[in-house]
Amino acid sequence: LVISGSLLGFICFRFLQLLSLCPSHVPLSVSLQGWIGDIRAVSLTSIGNHIKSSCSLVAFNTEQAGTLGLASLQPGQDGKWAVSQLPCHADLVTDFDFSPFDDALLATCSADETVKVWRVREPGQDAPSAADVTLCPGQGRVEAVLFHPCADGVLAIGTVRTATVWDTSRQEPLAVLEQHGDQLHSLTWKLDGSLLATSCKDKKLRVFDPRAQLTPVQSAVGLQSNKDSHVIWIGDSDNILTTGFNQVREREVKVWDARKLGSSLGSVCLDTSSGALIPLFDPDTGLLVLSGQGDSVIHCFEVTSSQPFLAPVSQCLTEAATKGIALVPKLAVDVTSCEVMRVLQLTDSFIVPVSYHVPRKSGQDFHGDLYPDTRGQSAAVSAQEWWGGENRQVPKVSLHPAKRPIKSSASSAPSNQPAKKVLPIVKSKEEDPLGRSSSSSSLTSPSSSGSLAPSPSTGSGPSSGFASSPSQRSLQNILGPSSKFRHAQGSVLHRNTHITNLKGLNLTTPGECDGLCVNRERMAVPLAIAGGQIAVFELSQPGRLPDTAFPTIQNTVAVADFSWDPFNACRLAVAGEDAKIRVWLVPKGGLKETIMEPQCVLQGHTEKIYSVKFHPLASGILASSSYDLSVRIWDLDARKEVKRLKGHQDQIFSLAWSPDGRLLATVCKDGKVRIYDPRKSTEPSQEGPGPEGARGARVVWVCGGKYLLVSGFDSQSERQLYLYSVGSLCSGPVATASTDVSPSTLIPFYDEDTSTAILTGKGDTRVYVYEILPESPYFLECSSFNSSDPHKGFAFLPKTECDVRDVEFARALRLSKTSIEPVAFRVPRVKKEFFQDDVFPETAVWWESALSASSWLSGSDGQHRKISLRPKDMTPVSEAPKEPPVRKYLPSSVYLEEKTDEQKKEELLSAMVAKLGNREDPLPQESYQGVDDEEWDD
16 A cells, blocks of 8 residues: 655554445555645634635634634645635634535634625635625524535524524525524534434434424434534435544444434444544545544544444544644545545644545546546525425536536636636646655655646646655745754663563652652652652663562652752652652662661741752752742752742742753743742742643753743643743743643653753653754654553653764653663664764763852852763764765666567566576476376276
């Protein structure tokens, strides 16, 4: 199976054969092409799809309430997509829909309780000053709007608890259906337009015949949860499909017979993600596409009329989280490249087309078996004819390029726009647009000629049978700069470096605690044993732990957080739930017996302590935060509190020292990020808006102390990364990046030498890697590392522990239920015999203090000296001798040369003769001994 097209950010896998699509039982391949950029999408509280497409335009929700974004489906002559904005409502746009008979007619609805119908223009042209039609249903916030599939000007509108049917030409309701028992979630027309189905928060499915009666003709409790749900009609059949949640919060897809809703015909459970699945159904192919807000996967199923009803076809993993998805009308797919379906994925910054191709020889013949006649763009009946009882189907048209109808300028398209035309396949020297692969920036060439014909969504492609590799300039024009760590690989080291047979671990440490703490020599892990015991393991002594008890630190109370002194590998500060900080000294060589008495106990906080952090430059300086809403700074040598910082109004999630040790940053549950200069004032010197979510957050200084990186949650509980400029904290984040939906806070580790941030959460299996830039685009996502089981903690070792000969730029320890495993992060390089000085600049000697506690408290500052990590026997790669370029592959003309039928026959005959070898050699059976004729008689 071939994945055609190069799109950075996606990997498609697990394709099954689609038996009903074509008689030759060819599996689908998914081609991902054609970024539409310059957009800023946002997660909304509405249940709609958040993106819709006509044959020429794409509409999507933006970060500005009441405003939609508009983009052209096809690129312009410069190969780029025009994007504009349509201010259409005074409040949040909850849903919108394009007319199936007019590419430029867009209906929108809003929390301002109105529905508007717009005649939109191509992006780049002036936006319409007012809507053509404004409807006021008067039933509260409008949640859904949907054009009738057969009748022109008929609109189904869903308000808080009521579904209504309107005639937009007369601006009057045709039917106000019976009120629902709770909030209406979604509605759908049957393909012939005779029936309307709805899903509701009261868990009921309802089927209405609006022209016959205002009460449902079928109604039953079909959903198991009152969380968000969607319902769609499966073509012109009698079956409907719902997406929702079951009783154990798993996302569930069900198929129902609309004539009897007592029980479902078939169902599939997917996962426990929180975003409601958005269903898209293509009646021509029978394919169902599913994805939800915050998802990093797009599912594809085949819907059948008999068991199992839902058959999995493919999954497409995405690096960017989904904000919404839409199905492109069948009239807009590229039949010349055997594209059978195209889905648009809305992300934070891009609209990404996902094209489903059948591997056929493209660009020459029209494959009629793949493309049955499809519904055209001519309405079957008027609104009054439909309401009067007429049932006529939309005329079907052929997708054959030579037979496809061309709409005249007298059609319903705006008079100031050119009529939509079928674009011919033309030759172009421009390179194909790029996207992201799972390793974020890898440049790959298409491996199948079946996707090389240009698609309407991607502009003209190369005219040869092979696509040329895009240039770096093309990549930067589309996506901006790429990271040298984009192909970074994380791998667990050999088992002989593991510590195994761990027992009795404390797996319920507070969210502010990392779960384990490491330094150059040893690691500390809290145990779930009475007395707040802490196990200490020497890194130099890996292996299987004995089944018997081992010596520990007896902390006497449960551990809230702990931290090793960076300048004393034997000193461990432990914050307890009794509001005390105990400082322990571990003997050199490790624990030989249980330690009962700490070196000292620091008292001052009045409530439980959240976290403790040592100063990065001054020896003996420790900061702590507590439930008493204060941050206190301690002098361990004097064993006393020296500073108390104020200003927090709620729980302090995290604190971090700046690299130069002058400032201290905090992120708080009150929704604020604060920066303190502790030696000058106990009040914050700067304050700015923090993450919206109140589930937890972490903060770390990046880019030489010029920026703050905060990991937290948005209002939809999606994990987000926020980048703040230290010089303008009050202005809010300069950039954000979405990751996924998960309950645990992402714990960030930042490597100053490479400017990479590595993040993961307790209970996660995925570790994210980003390169952080001090300028746009700020975040460059790199390949992520995935573990086989959830980790309970993740902590990083000093840079000096990395194997620079293997281009290892970071090493971590991963804590699982029963073991501690080293994980190495490497950059793949060809010339490993040279020292990669672009990856390994001089690093700070952070294990040596730059000044004493008293010097820092008196106002002095310092900085670490730096050393090179280059081994003496290695030459820097920057000084490596230049090698002349060597052509590794034959020119494309060799592969593209057409051979005559006679040449092909001759090659085939020669190959057969070569296999047969010398024909004069005796055959093997000639050496066999036979049976005498007399013996047959026996």
